Amino acid sequence: MILVTGANGQLGGDVCDLLRAQGKRFLGVDVDELDITDKAAVDSFFAAHPEIDSVIHCAAYTAVDKAEDDPARCYAVNAEGTKxxxxxxxxxxxLYVSTDYVFGADGDEPLETNDVKAPACVYGKTKLLGEDAVRQHCAQYFIVRTSGVFGEKNTNFIATILRLSETHEKLFVVYDQVGAPTYSRDLASLLVQMIETERYGIYHAANTGECSWAFLAETVLSLCGKSTTVVPVTSEEYDAPAKRPINSRFSFRSLDEASFSRLPPWQDAVRRYLDGQGLLKE
Ligand SMILES: NC(=O)c1ccc[n+]([C@@H]2O[C@H](COP(=O)([O-])OP(=O)(O)OC[C@H]3O[C@@H](n4cnc5c(N)ncnc54)[C@H](OP(=O)(O)O)[C@@H]3O)[C@@H](O)[C@H]2O)c1
Incomplete structure (x- = not known):
């Protein structure tokens, strides 16, 4: 029996949909059924469900900027909850889903799984503590770092750009942070495949290719036939509360070495996401 946390979120929701479609035995829970910060509740839950033999842990505190003002809650969910x-x-x-924000890298070289970790924001620090807890307590672990997740079940960068385009003629978007966005359905498919194997380890998984947030915004607006223009700005000019890494390019060496397929190109993923919602105009 697979336990899926964060079942109402973008990724957890897609993992549950896929497991359901495949006829797999699973339990999907979110904060209303199981608040992972409540240690006693988590202990009782596992005692009541001895049939659980696998966990796909997608629950997280994901409000990256808000976390700077609410570090205790972010720590409670991402570090303590994971523990x-x-x-x-x-x-x-x-299987623990982690993030590119555990790195704090500059430069433009693809990040290897064992590169130096230097998270620059509260969210990244707490997700790294979550990784440590998994490595400490579980022998059969998969840590899968992803980036820029978008999906139908929650708000995300693409949805925000499209919402703002309704009321803004210009949008200021950073161009000096480069990585790749990740369609939650594509990632869910990899995670469901991974949990069936014993190919444990640390992986990077995002849609392939690379782009800046500004280029992603321009691409989305153009595909949706919107006239809003994107004004590229630096991270310093944008001045978000949480500091993000400049370099989020992933190396997929560990996926390749374990014979897992890389995810499709990000442009293809974005088109499928927009098309699925009837937003594609091109
Ligand atoms: N989103 C991204 O761009 C991104 C990038 C890199 C890595 N990741 C990682 O990918 C994973 C999935 O992200 P996502 O985008 O699917 O996130 P999401 O849509 O925000 O889903 C996370 C879910 O976890 C739930 N949750 C929060 N606190 C909880 C608690 N105390 N107990 C139980 N559940 C709780 C949330 O409920 P509420 O909504 O009610 O709080 C939400 O339903 C996370 O591990 C995240 O760190 C995400």
Whole structure:
């Protein structure tokens, strides 16, 4: 039996949809059924469900800028919440979804899984502590770092750009942070495949190719036939509350070495996402 946390979120929701479609036995929970920060509740939940043998942990505090003003809550969910699950799931396969924000890299070289971690924001620091908890308590772990997740089940960068384009003629978007966005459906498909294997380890998984946030915004607006223009700005000019890495380019060496397929190109993923919502005009 697979436990999926964050079942109402973008990624967790898609993981549950896929497991359902494949007829797999799983339990999908979100904060209303299981608040992972409540240690006693997590202990009781696992005691009541001894059939759980795998966990796909997608729940997280994901409001990156808000976390700078609410570090305690972000830490409680991402670090302590993950520890509560990992301790109870020491006998399980444990798949933890992490982030490019555990890195704080400049430069333009693809990030290898074992590159230096230097998270520059609260969210990144707490997600890295989550990774540590998983490595400490679970022997059969997969840590999958992803970036820029977009999906139908929650708001995300693309949805925000399209919403703002309704009321703005110009949008200021950073051009000096480069990585790749990730369609939650594509990632869900990899995670569901991964949990069936024993190819444990640390992986990077995003749609392939690379782009800046500004280029992604321009692409989306153009595909949707919007006239709003994108004004590219530096991270310093944009001055978001949370500092993000300049370089989020992933190396997919570990996926290749373990014979997992890379995700499709990001342009293809964005088109499928927009098309699915009837937004594609091109
Ligand atoms: N989104 C991105 O761009 C991005 C990038 C890199 C990595 N990731 C990672 O990818 C994973 C999935 O992200 P996502 O975009 O699917 O996130 P999401 O849509 O925000 O979903 C996360 C889910 O976790 C739930 N949650 C929050 N606190 C909880 C708690 N105390 N107990 C149980 N559930 C709780 C949230 O509920 P509420 O909505 O009610 O809080 C939400 O339903 C996360 O591990 C995230 O760190 C995401």
């Amino acid at each position: 509560n699950l990992a301790k109870n799931a020491a006998h399980c396969k444990f």
